[in-house]
Amino acid sequence: MSGRESTSPKALLSFRAWRPLGYSRFNRLGFWTHYYKRGVLRFFRFGLELLVGPLVSSLLFVLVFVVAQSERGTMVPGVDLIQFIAPGIILYAIAHTAFENAAAMLVYEKMEGMIADVQMAPLSPLELLAGYALSSATCGLSVGILVGGATALFVDFSSFDASLTISFAVATALLFGLLGTVVGLWAERWDHYSAVEGFVVVPLGLLSGTFFSVERLPEAFREWIFFNPVFYAIDGFRAGLIGYAESSQIIGLAFLTALILGLGLLGWRLFAVGYKIKP
Numbered sequence: 001m002s003g004r005e006s007t008s009p010k011a012l013l014s015f016r017a018w019r020p021l022g023y024s025r026f027n028r029l030g031f032w033t034h035y036y037k038r039g040v041l042r043f044f045r046f047g048l049e050l051l052v053g054p055l056v057s058s059l060l061f062v063l064v065f066v067v068a069q070s071e072r073g074t075m076v077p078g079v080d081l082i083q084f085i086a087p088g089i090i091l092y093a094i095a096h097t098a099f100e101n102a103a104a105m106l107v108y109e110k111m112e113g114m115i116a117d118v119q120m121a122p123l124s125p126l127e128l129l130a131g132y133a134l135s136s137a138t139c140g141l142s143v144g145i146l147v148g149g150a151t152a153l154f155v156d157f158s159s160f161d162a163s164l165t166i167s168f169a170v171a172t173a174l175l176f177g178l179l180g181t182v183v184g185l186w187a188e189r190w191d192h193y194s195a196v197e198g199f200v201v202v203p204l205g206l207l208s209g210t211f212f213s214v215e216r217l218p219e220a221f222r223e224w225i226f227f228n229p230v231f232y233a234i235d236g237f238r239a240g241l242i243g244y245a246e247s248s249q250i251i252g253l254a255f256l257t258a259l260i261l262g263l264g265l266l267g268w269r270l271f272a273v274g275y276k277i278k279p
Contacts, residue, residue, distance in 0.1 A: 034118070041136020043101060043142075050101075051146060056094045058127055058147045061089045062154060062225070076213050077097050079244050086155040087238040088210025091172055093147045093196065098140030098173045099201055104134050105211035106184025107193050117278050125271035129264065132181045135172035159243030168236035168249075171256040174200075175229065178217055178263035185270045185277065204230045214246045 010193065020202075043050055047232060062082065076084065110114040164219045208230035225231050232252030239245035271277075 002090030011090040011127065027123055027127060030121055030123050031131060032122065034123060034127070034131035035135045035138075039101075039105070039131060040138050042105075043135070043139040050097070050144060054097055054104045055146050055150055056142045058089050059150060060092050062086060062151060070092075074216070076244065077140075079242060080156075082155050083157075083242050084213070084238070084244070085211055086151050086157075088208065088234045089239045090144055090148045091169065091234050091237045092205045092210060092230075094140040094144035094169060094231070095172050095176040096140075096144040096201065097207065098136045099183075099197070101139045102136035102177050102186065103184040103193050103196070104179065104180075105136075106132065107187050107190060109185075110187075110277065111189065119277065125268050128183060129178075129267045132184075133174065133177040133264075133267065134179055135178035136171070140173040140177065141169060145174070147169055158240045159238040159241070161243070162237060164240030164249060165172075167253060168233055168238075168240060171253065171260065172230075172233040172237070175233070175256055175260050175263065178260060178267055180266050182263055185267070185275055188276065204228055208234050209246070212233055229256060232256060 059179055062085070106115070109118065123131070147214050183193065183196045187196070207225065208224060214225055217225065225246070232247060232255050235245050236249045236252045239249055269275075
């Protein structure tokens with residue numbers, strides 16, 4: 001009788017109802033390990049390279065484009081040249097670090113076979129995506145705080161708006177953290193990663209209005225910049241730091257949010273089907 005009871009439909013259903021924590025509800029411990037210990041802590045272990053590197057390169061941008069000029073003019077009326085350029089340099093450091101950390105980590109894990117350890121963890125596809133994207137976004141924001149603090153020694157951010165500044169910084173870090181995660185899943189070797197970085201991420205940053213005003217662009221190119229999401233990110237971030245903007249912050253945040261949701265959905269689907277990570 002006991003043997004029949006143990007194999008009854010009710011017993012089988014009760015047995016199948018149990019799953020590892022990550023597949024039935026939010027796996028707090030597993031997600032924290034994936035996000036913090038594998039993502040954030042690993043980034044800070046290489047702090048000299050990954051933190052000081054973007055800081056030095058960003059300050060060199062300020063030095064080359066602004067400080068080294070004997071006569072600093074104004075990019076737009078009432079805004080000093082260094083004030084105009086500095087927000088874009090800070091935000092690009094956030095974006096590039098978030099993208100690089102997510103994409104490089106995934107490419108490295110795939111090439112070294114370490115991705116199998118992640119796949120065996122009791123984490124859902126959404127938790128895997130969130131772990132990679134949020135840890136990379138955290139690293140990007142950490143670099144942004146460091147670069148912003150150093151830049152503030154040279155720049156007067158007199159019209160600081162915390163809500164705008166934080167909103168666009170977080171949105172940019174999430175966007176490029178998700179982009180890096182998707183690229184990392186797609187890339188099969190370092191050449192693929194470098195191609196996206198060189199032909200997508202860098203041009204989006206350089207052609208985003210960091211070093212020039214939209215009003216100074218030729219008419220034929222002026223409309224194209226409004227299709228660049230980094231333009232809205234930098235323009236909103238600049239509005240938060242110095243109070244000057246060339247577009248609507250509401251439209252900018254809506255555009256960035258739509259891209260974040262779209263990349264999030266794509267990344268979740270790629271993890272769910274095991275895209276290029278199935279053994």
